[in-house]
Amino acid sequence: MSRDTYYVTTPIYYPSDKLHIGHAYTTVAADTIARYKKMRGFDTMFLTGSDEHGQKIERKAQAAGKETQEYVDQIVETFKKLWDKLDIDYDYFIRTTEERHEKVVQKIFKKLYDKGDIYKGNYEGWYCTPCESFWTERQLEEENEEKVCPDCHRPVEWVEEESYFFKMGKYADRLLEHIKTHPEFIEPESRRNEMINFIENGLDDLSVSRTTFDWGIPVPIDEDHVIYVWIDALSNYITAIGYETDPENFEHYWPADLHLVGKDILRFHTVIWPIILMGLDLELPVQVFGHGWLLSDTGKMSKSKGNVVDPVVLINDFGKDAIRYYLLREVAFGTDGTYSTEALIQRINSDLANDLGNLLNRTVSMVEQYFDSEIPEPSVVEEVDQDLINLAAETKTEVESQMDKLKYTVALEKIWNLVRRTNKYIDQTTPWILAREENKRERLKTVLYNLLEALRIIAVMLKPFLTEAPYKMGEQLGQLEAIENASWDDSKWGSLKTGVKVYNGEPMFPRIDLEEYFEKVEARKEESAAEADDNKEENNLELAEVKDRITFEEFMNTDIRVAEIIEAEKIEGSNKLLKLKVDIGLEKRQLVAGIAKHFSAEDVIGRKILIVANLEPATIFGVKSEGMILAASDPDGNMVLSTVGDNIANGSQVK
Template sequence: MSKDTYYVTTPIYYPSDKLHIGHAYTTVAADTIARYKKMHGYDTMFLTGSDEHGQKIERKAAAEGKDTKEYVDEIVASFKELWKKLDIDYDYFIRTTEERHEKVVQKIFKKLYDKGDIYKGKYEGWYCTPCESFWSERQLEEEQGEKVCPDCHRPVEWVEEQSYFFKMSKYADRLLEHIKEHPQFIEPESRRNEMISFIENGLDDLSVSRTTFDWGIPVPIDEDHVIYVWIDALSNYITAIGYQSDPENFEHYWPADLHLVGKDILRFHTVIWPIILMALDLELPKQVFGHGWLLSKSGKMSKSKGNVVDPVVLVNDFGKDAIRYYLLREVAFGTDGTYSTEALIQRINSDLANDLGNLLNRTVSMVEQYFDSNIPVVGEKEAVDQELIDLTAKIKVEVEKEMEELKYTVALERIWDLVRRTNKYIDQTTPWILGRDESKKSRLGTVLYNLLESLRIIAVMLKPFLTETPLKIGEQIGHLSEIKNADWEAVKWGGLKSDVKIVNGDAIFPRIDLEEYYEKVEARKEKESEKSEEAKNLDLTEIKDRITFEEFMNADIRVAEILEAEKIEGSDKLLKLIVDIGLEKRQLVAGIAKHFSAEDVIGKKIMVVANLEPATIFGVKSEGMILAATDPDGNMVLSAVSDEIANGSQVK
C-alpha cells in the first residue's frame, strides 16, 4: 500500500524543433526523482508533454509547407522516441492540443473572467515571437541598428492589438508573502531572491489572448481571440491530472510536489503560474526548482546558433545509462554546466568502466575461479569487513539526504564512495593470495561474499539513476529478479543469497578511445554527406508509389492567373496571392518568396490544385496550392501555361 503521493513535472516542451541535450537534462532529472520516490513506496505521478499552440509553431509549419497539426505530430513523435531511448518512465504525456485540455482551459479562462480577474483592453508593445515574450522599450537591446530581444537577440515586432488581460497586480502581495513564508517554494535560494526582487519591482497585468494568429484555443467569450500561452500551457499541470474533468484524481495528486524547470522559465512558474492558481482558489505547488543550463562551448544551446547537441546521437553512440550518468553526475544541479564529448568519455572510462565495471568483472571472475561460480557463504570475519558494512549503512543515509535536496551529483558521488571503497577492500583483503591457501577458504568466501553484496547494494542504489546497469549487475551476480524488484529497503546488508550461480558476462562499460571515436564521427559525417548528394540526384529520378487513375482524377487542377501578390510579414518564404481560377477569385499562400518577388509573378498563368481543404498558414487563409518544380540545386520553376488558355480550364 502506497504511503503517500508524489507528483513531479517537467516543463512541457515546445515542438518548434527536435529536442537537444538540455531538454534531456531536465527530463532525466525528473525521471530519477520519480523512480527514487517509487522505490520508497510513493504513489508517483510523473508528467511531461508538449506545448503545441502559438504563432511560432504556426509559422514553422507554414515555412515547411505543412499543416500545423501534422507538423507538431511529427515533432512530438520525436519527443516520445527520445524519452523511450533514455528510458524515461513518465506516467502521462500531455499535449495541449488534446480535446480534454482545451475544454478545461476554456473553463479556466471563463472562471477567471467571471470572477473579474480577466478584462478586455488593448496591448501595444514589442514582441519576440521565438521567445513568446513582450518587452518594454528599456528592456530591449540593439544590434546593428535593430531592436532585438534581450534573451535570444532576434528581431522583435511592434504589436498593437486588442487583448484580454489577467490581473496579476491584484495578487502580487499575497504571492510575495507566500514566497517569504515558504522558503522551500523556490529553489535554489539565489533564484528565490531574484523572484522576490522581480515581484517587489511591481507586476504589470498580463496579456492572455491574441488576435494575430489562429493556432490556439478559442477564447470562450470571444472567438476573435485565442487563449495565449500563459493560461494554456501552464494549466497543463492541473488539466493532466483531472482538474474540472476527474475531481477524485485531481484531489489525489494536487498540489504538485515538484515542478522542475530551467532557470529561463522560472519566472513563468513562480510568478504567473502561482497567481493563476491563487485566482482559481487552488493550492500552490510545494516546490519549483529552477536548475541551470547545460551549455555548449559557444553558450546556451539553440537551433538558430547551430550549437545543439543531439541526445539521440549520444545514446546511439554511448548507451542510455552512460548519458543518464553523465547528465546527473557532471553538473551540480542548480548551476550551469558545459557539455563536452571529452568530459563524457572521461566519465565513462573513469567512473563507469574503471571503477564500477572493473569491480564487477574482478569480483565475478574470482568467484568463478575459486568457487566454481557459486556465491560462497560467510565464514571467517575481520574488522575490515565491518568497516565496509558500516560504510554501506552510512552511505544509504547520505544518499537519502542528498536526494531530498535534489543534489543528484552529490548523491552519485556518495554511491561512488562505496564503489571506490569496495575496490580498496579488494586490495586490503588480497583474495588472490587467499586463494592460494586452502586453509584460507573460509576467509576467502567471506571476502567474495562481501564484494558481491556491495555490488548488489550499489546496483539497488543506482536504480533511480541508471536503468540498464543495475539489471546487468544483477544478472552477473545471480540476483537479477531480486534487483529488478528491489525497493529502497533492499539497501541494507545481508540481502545476498549464497549458493546461487553467478554469470561472468561481458564488460558492462567498455573503455572508449577518444581518437577512435572522433574518427568514427568524421567517417559518419562523410557518409551522411555522400547520402545527401545521392538524395539530391534521386529527386530527379525516383518516382513515388503508383496511384490509380481515379485517385489522380480526385485532384482538381485548374489554370489560374495571379492577379495580386505580396510578401507575408515576418516570413521570408511566403507570398500571399490572389488568383483567378475562372469560377471565382481565391487567396493562396505559396512558399516561393525566396525565388520570386511579388512583382515577378503578377500576371503569370499557373496551375493550381483547387480542391484542397482550406488551411491557415502564418495566420493567412489559403484555399489551394500552386504547382512548381524544384531542381537538386534548389532552383524553382512555376508550372506556367500559355496565356491563350482560359482561367479555370481543367488540367487533365
C-alpha cells in the same frame, strides 16, 4: 494530498523542432527523482508533454508547407521516441491540443473572467514571438540600437491589438509573502532572489489573448481571440491530473511536489503560474526548481546557432546509461555546465568501465574460480569488513539526504565512493592470496560475500539513475529478480542470496578509445558527404545549406584573429591531430587541430592563419586547446587553411 504521493513535472516542450541534449537533461533528472520516490514507496505521478499552440508554431508549419497539426504531430513523435530511447518512465504525456485540455483551459479562462481577474482592453507594446512573451519598454534591452527580448536577445515586434488582460498586481503581495515564508518554493536560492526582485519592481497586467493568429484555444466568451500560450501551457499541470474532469484523482495528486524547469522559464512558473492558481483558489506547488543550462562550447544550445547536441546520436554511440550518468554526474544540478564529448568519454572510461565494470568483473571472476561460481556463506569477520559494511549504511543515508535536495551529482559521488572503497577492499583483503591456503578458505568466503553484497547494494542504489546496468549486475550476481523487485530499503546490508550461481557476462561499459571514436565521427561525416554527392546533379556542386541568420551582435561576439604558427608537432597516438603553438600578438597559445592528414608539422610552421580566439578552452586527446583554426575543404576533400598575407600583424582582428 496524502503523504504517500509525489507529483513531479518537466516543462512541456515546444515542438518547433527536435529536442536537444539540454531537454534530455531536464527530463532525465525528473525521471530519476520519480524512480527514486517510487522506490521509497511513494505513489508517484510523473508528467511530461508538449506545448503545441502559439504563433511561432503556426509560422514554423507554414514555412514547412504543412498543416499546423500535421507539423506538430511529426515533431511530437520524435519527442516520444527520444524518451523511449532514454527509458523515461513518465506516467502521462500531455499534449495541449488534446480536446480535454482545451475544454478545461476554456473553463479556467471563464472562471478568472467571471471572478473579475480578466478584463478586455487594448494592447500596445513589445512582443517576442520566439519566447511568446510580452515586454514593457523598461524591461527591454538594446543591442546595436535595436530593441531585443531580455530573455533570448532576439528582436521584438511592436504589437497593437485588442486583448484580454489578467490582473497580476491583484495577487502580487500575496505571492511575495508566500515566497518569503516558504523559501523552499523556489530553488536554488539565487533564482528565488531574482524572482523576489522581479515582483517587488511591480507586476503589469498580463495580456492573455491574441487576435493576430488562429493556432490556439478560442477564448470561450469571444472567439475572435485565442488564449495566450502561457495560460494554456501552464494549465497542463492540473488538466493532466483531472482538474474539472476527475476531482478524485486531482485531489489525490495536487499540489505538485516539484516542477522542474530551466532557468529561462522560471518567471512563468514562479510568478504567472502561482498567480493563476491563486485566482482559481488552488494550492501552490511545493517547489519549483530552476536548473541551469547545459551549454555547448559556443553558449546556450539553439537551432539558430547550429550548436545543438543530438541526444539520439549519443545514445546510439554510447548507450542510454552512459548518457543518463553523464547528465546527472557531470554538472551540479542548478548551475550551468558545458557539454563535452571528451568529458563524456572520460566519465565512461573512468567511472563506469574502470571503477564499476572492473569491480564487477574481478569479483565474479574470483567467485567462478574459487567457488565454482556459487556465492558462499560468510563466516570469519574482521575489522576491515565492518568498515565496508558501515560505509554502505552511511552511503544509503547520505544518498537519501542528497536526493531530497536534488543534488544528483553529490548523490552519485557518494555511491561512487562506495564503489572505489569496494575496489580498495579487494586490495586490502587480497583474496588471491587467501585462496592459496586451505585454512584461509572460510575467510575467503567472507571476503567474496562482502564484495558481492556491496555490488548488490550498489546496483539497488543505482536503479533511479541507470535503467540497464543495475539489472545486468543483478544477472551476473545471480540476483536479478531481487534487483528487479528491490525497494530503496533493500539497499541495507545482508540481503544477498547465497548458494546461487554467478556468471561473468559481457562488460557493461566497454572502454572507448577517444581517438578511434572521433575518427568514426569523421568517417560518418565523410560518408554523409559522399551520399550527398551521389545525389547531386552531374557537375553541379551542392554546397552546405546556409545556417539560420544571426544578428550583427552575435557575429561580433566571435573574435577571429590572425595567428602565426611558431611550433607544431603530431600528438602521440593520433594520426589526425597536430599540437600547434601560435602567436596572436598579445600572447602565445596552444591549439589542437585535426589537420595532420593534410599537413605535416613542418608544412604549417610559419604560416599566418585565422583562428577563433574566444572559444572556451577544451581538452582534446588529453591536450589543452585554446582556440580553433579556420579551414575549408574543396569538393575533392582537400583541406585548405584560411591564411593572410605576411604583412598582416599577428593578433589583427577580422571584422
